[in-house]
Amino acid sequence: MKTRNHPMNPTWLWLGAITLPAALIILFEAVKENQPLMTVWVFRIMAPVERFLGRLWSLVPCSAAEALTALFLVGNVIFLARAVVLLWRKRAALPFLRRLWALGAAWLWLWAGLCWMWNAAYYVPSFAQREGLESAPCSLEELAAVTEYFARQAAALAPQVPRDEAGNFEETPADFFPRGPEIYLNIAEEFPSLNIKPVKAKPLLFSRLQSILGFTGIYFPFTGEANINVDAPACLIPATVAHEMAHQRMVASELEANFVGIAACTSCDDVVFQYSGYLMGLIQLCNALYPVSPELWYDIAERTFTPELSTDWNGNNAYWAALDSPVEDAAGDVYDTFLKSNDQELGIRSYGACVDLLVSYYG
Numbered sequence: 001m002k003t004r005n006h007p008m009n010p011t012w013l014w015l016g017a018i019t020l021p022a023a024l025i026i027l028f029e030a031v032k033e034n035q036p037l038m039t040v041w042v043f044r045i046m047a048p049v050e051r052f053l054g055r056l057w058s059l060v061p062c063s064a065a066e067a068l069t070a071l072f073l074v075g076n077v078i079f080l081a082r083a084v085v086l087l088w089r090k091r092a093a094l095p096f097l098r099r100l101w102a103l104g105a106a107w108l109w110l111w112a113g114l115c116w117m118w119n120a121a122y123y124v125p126s127f128a129q130r131e132g133l134e135s136a137p138c139s140l141e142e143l144a145a146v147t148e149y150f151a152r153q154a155a156a157l158a159p160q161v162p163r164d165e166a167g168n169f170e171e172t173p174a175d176f177f178p179r180g181p182e183i184y185l186n187i188a189e190e191f192p193s194l195n196i197k198p199v200k201a202k203p204l205l206f207s208r209l210q211s212i213l214g215f216t217g218i219y220f221p222f223t224g225e226a227n228i229n230v231d232a233p234a235c236l237i238p239a240t241v242a243h244e245m246a247h248q249r250m251v252a253s254e255l256e257a258n259f260v261g262i263a264a265c266t267s268c269d270d271v272v273f274q275y276s277g278y279l280m281g282l283i284q285l286c287n288a289l290y291p292v293s294p295e296l297w298y299d300i301a302e303r304t305f306t307p308e309l310s311t312d313w314n315g316n317n318a319y320w321a322a323l324d325s326p327v328e329d330a331a332g333d334v335y336d337t338f339l340k341s342n343d344q345e346l347g348i349r350s351y352g353a354c355v356d357l358l359v360s361y362y363g
Helices: 010-031 036-059 066-088 094-115 120-125 127-131 140-160 173-182 184-189 207-212 232-249 252-269 271-292 294-304 307-323 327-342 345-352 356-363
Strands: 217-220 226-228
Touching: 010 217, 036 094, 036 120, 036 232, 066 094, 066 140, 066 217, 066 226, 094 120, 120 184, 120 232, 127 252, 140 184, 140 294, 140 356, 173 232, 173 271, 184 252, 184 345, 217 232, 232 252, 252 271, 252 356, 271 294, 271 307, 271 356, 294 327
Parallel strands: none
Antiparallel strands: 217 226
């Protein structure tokens, strides 16, 4: 007797496409506050998988994250456009609704993957807790003292980095990426949780778009890649490389990744990365000091800034001022909402909250 395989009922396939990712999202929301469980998941499963992916995709010279994102978004547009065309030609609602259902399922799977491949890292002990670092609100005097220390260090290093005849920072961003894996060697001796097999960060092809949106880099958990906006001022790109590589080490919060990136740069043996780290830290400290005591900030800047440091400082301000737009504000609001949805209560302002760690560590 002949046997015949019966195809699976398409209805179950359509339901499964939505219910499976929805169930994963609901499960994540139900267990995310269970820190011991999240810790096992993140450090025993998620982090090793992402590090493997990072090493795998490091064999590709360009950003796989950027390529995959572009393909996904373009595919969405084409898929939706075809759905509209079919609806107009055939006047049949069911095929159109099926396409919308499939598109919704794709986004649900993406969100479920993001929950379990990155958002989980927000619910484990923080980097400061893992390494026994203490940070507390600082006094104005302490803030001013560390700000002046960073200003003096940046001013001393500014003439030592490559510059053109006009005094502008000259080193090309492409030179930073091969040196990036070395910058964590010294800091990892102090903080063992940062000691992983490093992979290079990658430049983004559409870096100008990142600048328009107000971003200097992005970590992509699905490929384990640290992606860098190379259109931004070159003097700060090394610090951005260090920041995004901190995310590869499961430093999830932006405030801690900023601190870790700065600490990695200032402790490494590369003068360009050292300067970039001190400059990035100085910007963070200035953003905290200036609103509460502008006269203190102006006094520090007047006493410490050299022509080289002033050139980089003013160039960075001019670059971002020229790109200021409602698009950047909208992108910032979206990212702020994303951070807060993962219990990062300070939202995008948590970039400035790293000042407490800087003052505690360098003070």
